[in-house]
Amino acid sequence: MNNYTWVYIQNHPQETKRLLGINYEQLQQLIDYLKFLEDNENKAQETKKKPSPHQKKTSKHLW
Numbered sequence: 001m002n003n004y005t006w007v008y009i010q011n012h013p014q015e016t017k018r019l020l021g022i023n024y025e026q027l028q029q030l031i032d033y034l035k036f037l038e039d040n041e042n043k044a045q046e047t048k049k050k051p052s053p054h055q056k057k058t059s060k061h062l063w
Contacts, residue, residue, distance in 0.1 A: 013024035
């Protein structure tokens, strides 16, 4: 987030409540939680891409 609003909030955390309706600490907690969710989603996507080492490889042909 390198936009003017984010820079302003970082430089003036006391204004966060007025601008966003939540205080700076709540904003930090929200950002941390969103990063956590994003990491979990990325891990889930990686898991879907990789076959499990316990899965048998099957041939594409059924005959």
